[in-house]
Amino acid sequence: MKIVMFGVHRATEVCVQTLLENGCRVLWVQPESNPFRTWIRHDHLSLYEYDAIGGEALLGVVRKFSPDYILAMILGDRIPQTIVRLAKKYGLNIHPAELPDIRTASSWFWPLRLGKTSSALSVHLLEDQWDAGPIVYK
Numbered sequence: 001m002k003i004v005m006f007g008v009h010r011a012t013e014v015c016v017q018t019l020l021e022n023g024c025r026v027l028w029v030q031p032e033s034n035p036f037r038t039w040i041r042h043d044h045l046s047l048y049e050y051d052a053i054g055g056e057a058l059l060g061v062v063r064k065f066s067p068d069y070i071l072a073m074i075l076g077d078r079i080p081q082t083i084v085r086l087a088k089k090y091g092l093n094i095h096p097a098e099l100p101d102i103r104t105a106s107s108w109f110w111p112l113r114l115g116k117t118s119s120a121l122s123v124h125l126l127e128d129q130w131d132a133g134p135i136v137y138k
Helices: 010-021 056-065 109-113
Strands: 002-007 025-031 045-050 069-073 090-095 122-125 135-137
Touching: 002 010, 002 056, 010 025, 010 069, 025 056, 045 056
Parallel strands: 002 025, 002 069, 025 045, 069 090
Antiparallel strands: 090 122, 122 135
16 A cells, blocks of 8 residues: 655654555655654655645656555644545545534643643544545544
8 A cells, every 4th residue: 555644743753654564555745844753764664754735746746656545643734625636536634623512723732721631533534625625433
């Protein structure tokens, strides 16, 4: 299975590592400005840094990789539908909070700030709007 993973955090790195351990080929995509750098080295891992998420260069790299899935986990940029549609199956966002209640980039902070005693991980289809696609797993 071929997966393009967009993300910029240690949690994304754990997800990438798990995918690799389960036999997936992964293209991990990050913005050039991302301060997080991974130490993962694997034969089935490629890294790509973009300067513009809507740029032709990134579109070409993803098209050439020909992914089954496009995943996003902790990313400050919205992935354009021109890229999402390149997935043979689905484009999914792994959102580290309960949707639709906590629809924000600071998804670890807000459950605490709102006094919640628990939270959830939500997986939803990538749409044009932030955290707005149908929820497929919670």
